Amino acid sequence: MAASPTTVVELGFAEPPESPLIAENFPSKVGGRPAWLNPEHILFAEQVRCGVCCKPMILLVQLYTPEDHPPEAFHRTIYVFCCKNGSCHKIAWQQSFKVFRSQLPKNNPYWSENESNPDSSTTKNSPAKQCIICGLLGSKMCGKCNQVNYCSKEHQIEHWTSGQHKIHCNIISTSSSIIEEHNNRCRKLVLFPEFEIVTEQEGENRNEERDGDNNSLNEASSKALVPVGDEIYENTDVDVDKAFLKFQKRIEPYPEQILRYNRLEYESEKNPKPLWVSDIDKPTAQDINPCPYCGQERTFEFQILSTLLNYLEVDHLQQGSLDWGTLLVYSCKYNCHVENIYYISEILWRQNFSDDGLNWKKDLK
Incomplete structure (x- = not known):
């Protein structure tokens, strides 16, 4: 995805990945572990702890959104983190999401300048050790085997029990495939399911044949x-x-869309607007603060729709389940670059459906 000189909206759809969504391929994706744009400097647990339950949040969405200006945004990724506990969102949703912007110039220590071979890596510096569960900085290590890294005590305990590290720790004879199977089982309990985000412009006919005869x-x-x-x-x-x-x-026309991307080129004087799901709960100018580093305005970049919840295996019947109408992400219009700051916080706003809208949706079912 990239900024557009016009108001064309790019739609995102969640599809099972055909190949591993690794950092070398600059993926846009839902869930799983982050594919870090900057493999040497990655986020740590304290930066993404939920303000309500204090547990590390997990990756909800990451979008690769390269831009031409400034040169430092040649590679650019937006990361959206979310607390998995829906009860926290009901208490204070503002403290249950985090958004970060990461960017790199064309010439960097990590990725090849050869655009004909984007899969090649030129990493000169050692990548950071990652948590075996969530992919955040693995600043802690198992004290018995000194082989496995964790971002937090919470994920170390989870791996010790559901990941069965208490069985495999210090046992050299255990098959690596069995260990990875248990690791993946543990990740499935902690993380959101992983999907690739594929895009197309709004207006293109994604489904050639659509049955509209009985469309409520x-x-x-x-x-x-x-x-x-x-x-x-x-x-x-x-x-x-x-x-x-x-x-x-x-x-x-596109009922399966999970995301709408509508960022304009930074020279544009016209700021894009989201597709509101309600006449209420719209952010004010005070809610969308200017960028704290350059002082410039933050503008709307993309929104995540409630259809994504269908892919996250959310049980809507549970009292504490996740729920939203749409999630709106606002970012610095000028992609400001700050030396030695690798992740710049941006703003997310949650808008819910109105009671009238919810009642109408129920009537359609």
Whole structure:
């Protein structure tokens, strides 16, 4: 994904990866362990602890979003971390998400300048040791075998029990394939499932044949005129907020989309706007603070839709399950570069569906 000179929206879809989503390929993905753009300097647990339960958050989404300006943003990745405990979000959702921007110039110690062979690595410096579970900085080590690294006490305990390290620790004869099988089983308990994010521009026909004869959305919205990009709404029989109707109308051709990317080139004077899911809970100018490093405004870059929850194996019937209408990510418009700061915090805003919108969705089921 890259900034666009126009208002074209790129849509993201979650698909099972055909090959490992490793850092050398600059992936955009959901869940799993982070594929670090800067393998020498990676985030540590204290930087991504939930402000409610104090446990390390896990990767929700990472997007590779290279840009031409400034030169330091030739390689650019946005990381979104999330607390897996939905109860924390209900207490203080602002403390249950973290967003970071990482970027590198074209000439760097880690990745080849040969664009015809992007899979080749030129790492000159030693990569940081990673937590065996989540991929954060492995600043701690098993005191018995001195072979396994962890980001935190929480993940060391998890690996000792569900990862069965208490069995494999200091046992040289254990098969590496068995150990990795247990590691993956432990990661599955802790992390979100991993999917590759594939993109296409809004307006392209992703599904050549779509069955719309019995589409309940069309039946309901036929009583409400909601033209995309128009400010005229005729709402006679359907009692829902206008933003929600516009949202449903806009995403209806692509019901499986999980993400909408709409960042404009930094020279543009027109800032992109998200596709709101409700007329309420919109951020104010005070909610989206300027970049603390360069003082410039943060602008909307992309949004994560609630359809992603279907891929995260979230049990919606549980009282403490994750839930959102959309997650909006705002980043520094000018991609400011700060020497020796490898991860710059950006802003995430959560917007929920209104009660009217939720009731209408239930009526469609």
